Amino acid sequence: MSEPQITILGLGPGPWELLTREAYEVLAEAVERGQPIYFRTLIHPTIESLRRAFPGLALQSFDALYDAAQDWETLYQRMAETICAAASAGEGPVIYAVPGHPLVGDTSVQLLLRLARERGLGLRLVAGLSFIEPVCTALELDPLEVGLQIIDAVSLAALPGDEVAGKIVPTTPLLVPHLYNRRLASAVKLALGECYPDEWQVTLVRLSDQAQEAARLQRLALYELDRQSLADHLTTLYVPPVDALTALRHPDTLRSITKRLRRDPDGCPWDRQQTHQTLVPFVLEETYEVVEALEENDMSKLAEELGDLLLQVYLHAEIARQEGHFALGDVFEQINAKLIRRHPHVFGDVKVSGAGQVVQNWEAIKRAERQAAGLPVQQESVLDRVPLASPALTVAQEYQKRAAKVGFTYANMNGVLDKLNEELRELAQARSDEERREEMGDLLFMVARAASELNIDAEAALRQANRKFRRRFRCMEELARSEGRPLQERSREELRALWRRAKAQVDALPEA
Secondary structure, three states: OOOOOEEEEEOEOOOHHHOOHHHHHHHHHHHHHOOOEEEOOOOOOHHHHHHHHOOOOOOEEOHHHHHHOOOOOOHHHHHHHHHHHHHHOOOOOEEEEEOEOOOOOOHHHHHHHHHHHHOOOOEEEEOOOOOHHHHHHHHOOOHHHHOOEEOOHHHHHHOOHHHHHHHOOOOOOEEEOOOOOHHHHHHHHHHHOOOOOOOOEEEEEEOOOOOOOOOEEEEEEHHHHHHOOOOOOOEEEEEOOOOOOOOOOOHHHHHHHHHHHOOOOOOOHHHHHOOOOOOHHHHHHHHHHHHHHHHOOOHHHHHHHHHHHHHHHHHHHHHHHHOOOOOHHHHHHHHHHHHHHOOHHHHOOOOOOOHHHHHHHHHHHHHHHHHHOOOOHHHOOOOOOOOOOOOHHHHHHHHHHHHHHOOOOOOOHHHHHHHHHHHHHHHHHOOOHHHHHHHHHHHHHHHHHHHHHOOOOHHHHHHHHHHHHHHHHHHHHHHHHHOOOOHHHOOHHHHHHHHHHHHHHHHOOOOO
16 A cells, blocks of 8 residues: 555644654654654644654644735635645655644645545545543533534634524534634634624633643633633634524524424414414515515615515424424425526536526426426416416516417507507496496506506506505695694695695605
8 A cells, every 4th residue: 555645643632641642653753754744833732742752853834824814715725735735746745733633623634635635645644632522521511412513713714794604503502613813713703793692601711731731711701702812723612502592693593483482382372373374464464565675675674574574484384394294394495406406507517698598498497397297288378377366467467478478469559558548448338336347457457568568567666656645645644734734624626736735745855
């Protein structure tokens, strides 16, 4: 068996006495042969003992990178690149020595393993006692019992804020090793602030230089993390779990809340009574409130309304789970699989020329899905799969759009207006309530067709008109109150005059 070109060696958690016999022998042989040894950091108790044991030891480290790094993402990548470059230079095998165990909480090692395999470089791993054992001893913590999470401080600091909640489960204990300086501590504090309260009590565990000495513990609030001097390469941050009702920024908290609301017998009596059918009005209401926030461009309101709509999703999933139909995981699985399947140009190797081709591919994929499900796609109508629960104007426009695709449409706008006038005359000539209702429906259908001809969303246009009427009418009410005469006491002519004043006043203002 050929000699490995890279040996990754664990130095243990700190004291010289905890260096394994295998690691000692590998280092001794490397010194004797003049083999290059790279240390991730020299800020480690083993280093002084190594200097005394091996006077000829040439110490090369990456400590300068920690201080000079401009971003956390590339710090460990540069270390891995350097080691691989040295191993490929033909200078003989290279040793990379890291604190603790190489495979426990060290992102640089994972990057190095991947890079070395990509370049065909032989590897050897020399185990060491990890930082987990002495840290858990100091905290009196069983990592298996509590389901301990571990994420390297540099990796955590490099995460975008909106990805932290997807990486960390705040209801489970967390260890953050290698908190080596205040600048890193500050970045870790900001990242953890996405999931934990600023006042949350955390613990810094600084391992001792001597095997017989206990680790040093410091309890502090999360917001104080970068205001102390304990941070170095032997320091690990312990973040205890928060209660499910405290982790308000984590997705799983909403699942816990909805489950608790539906729990029998100590949940909410109202929530326990709800069914899929009784919640339908709330789904519609919350959907329209999201649309309203979007149309008003009110981002604060949008965040709130999206939460209300998301609650409806979780409630329906919880009802289905209790009835044995499906669970929230099935909802996630369905939409995730669908998005991956219908975007082969993103998650596969399909090439597209633009958005138009994306739409064509989307429809083709949907048709193939229905065919695979055994549905009679050859007998489908072009009007199928338009939800009739949608607003009537929306359904009317969608029907007309689909009919137009097969040529069933008017030649131009004049034809649409002629038909619109025809429907107006028929409405005026209607005699019974039933006739008037039918002709009014025909008239509205043609109004939707006219909107389509002008590339206008009829439903959105009507909502805009409603908002405009609301602003003007409220202004009328304010004018009437300011004059001491309510609307009810005014004649029709006075009301029209007041309307004109309100219209002029409101229209002079920019729309909110």
